Amino acid sequence: MLSDRQKQLLTLLVDGRFHSGRELADTLGVSRTSIWKHLQCFNEMGLEIVAVSGKGYRLLNRLSLLEVSAIEAKIPSALRGRLPAIHLFEQIDSTNTYLMNLAQQGALSGMVCLAEYQSAGRGRRGRNWVSPFGANIYLSILWRFNQGLGGISGLSLVMGIAVIRTLRRLGYPDIGLKWPNDIYWQQRKLGGILVEVTGESNGPVVAVIGLGLNVCVPPAAANAIDQAWVDLQHINNHLTCERNDVAAALLTEMLNILNEFENLPLAAFLDEWRAYDCLFERQVKVVLYGQEIVGVAKGINDNGLLLLQHNDGITHAYTSGEISFNLVD
Ligand code: BTN
Numbered sequence: 001m002l003s004d005r006q007k008q009l010l011t012l013l014v015d016g017r018f019h020s021g022r023e024l025a026d027t028l029g030v031s032r033t034s035i036w037k038h039l040q041c042f043n044e045m046g047l048e049i050v051a052v053s054g055k056g057y058r059l060l061n062r063l064s065l066l067e068v069s070a071i072e073a074k075i076p077s078a079l080r081g082r083l084p085a086i087h088l089f090e091q092i093d094s095t096n097t098y099l100m101n102l103a104q105q106g107a108l109s110g111m112v113c114l115a116e117y118q119s120a121g122r123g124r125r126g127r128n129w130v131s132p133f134g135a136n137i138y139l140s141i142l143w144r145f146n147q148g149l150g151g152i153s154g155l156s157l158v159m160g161i162a163v164i165r166t167l168r169r170l171g172y173p174d175i176g177l178k179w180p181n182d183i184y185w186q187q188r189k190l191g192g193i194l195v196e197v198t199g200e201s202n203g204p205v206v207a208v209i210g211l212g213l214n215v216c217v218p219p220a221a222a223n224a225i226d227q228a229w230v231d232l233q234h235i236n237n238h239l240t241c242e243r244n245d246v247a248a249a250l251l252t253e254m255l256n257i258l259n260e261f262e263n264l265p266l267a268a269f270l271d272e273w274r275a276y277d278c279l280f281e282r283q284v285k286v287v288l289y290g291q292e293i294v295g296v297a298k299g300i301n302d303n304g305l306l307l308l309q310h311n312d313g314i315t316h317a318y319t320s321g322e323i324s325f326n327l328v329d
Helices: 004-013 021-028 032-044 068-073 095-104 155-169 243-263 267-276
Strands: 049-052 056-059 086-089 112-115 137-145 176-178 182-185 188-199 205-213 283-288 291-300 306-309 315-318 323-327
Touching: 004 021, 004 032, 004 056, 021 032, 021 056, 032 049, 068 086, 068 243, 086 095, 095 112, 095 137, 095 188, 095 205, 137 243, 155 176, 155 182, 155 188, 155 205, 155 243, 155 267, 176 267, 205 243, 243 267, 267 291, 306 323
Parallel strands: 086 112
Antiparallel strands: 049 056, 112 137, 137 205, 176 182, 182 188, 188 205, 283 291, 283 323, 291 306, 306 315
């Protein structure tokens, strides 16, 4: 959590203008050394601060913070009943971890967690999710299902569809999915989804669906990303990247599709997923049980499994637990 002092300091800096160390120290009633330490801490959270002698400090990029009321106001009233609360943190380890813990305590379906910064953001396959402060969307939603674990297979594909629907609605037409649910633009990763599930094979199940979407990645944080990436600002810098708008639009589509998923079979979503498949018929390199092989991606079967044609011409179906794969250049 940010301390009250740090929050105050941030409020002074959001205008993106220079503020002298003395001005900041006087306003907060602390020493200039203490200001410097807080600014160091902001830097470690991925907030880039420019320091110029004689002028002071300013944020490299203007900052517009997330606000629960601004997000809620943009969610259609028909859906608000499915959204009991949005918990927003300036700083958290992981929004998914937070909701997984809350689920154990009986949290209601539809609970949402958003954060400005994650100190231990988690990706699929145990990877780290780089989560600089105030730059991107880190969003998780908790959902309870009654149809058992088998009944929600395909949930992760469906959540990818929700993100593409959102981005198309916001004016980004060329974004696709890399199986099962990576959000891709021109072979670069724009976002990813981590679905974590606990429950019974035939009884109640709780899923936490976490989405990380790059909106405006600052240069220093970009160095920490270990794969080809892109952000919304790069794709089209004329469109709004206002994160409250993006978060509200994402939540709207996620709630919509979760309602649909409760009432429709997976088959009802698969053709839409196929329309967004950005690797169909492309040569891909697969890591399968520790071995690398090259094959051709053939889309998904009716259970949402990846179809991959090996060099011997035979097509095999894989679950996400078995393989990871990348496009061959
Ligand atoms: C991936 O590896 O592609 C999935 C990335 C998922 C990242 C999001 S950010 C919000 C939520 N909290 C986490 O710790 N992870 C997910």
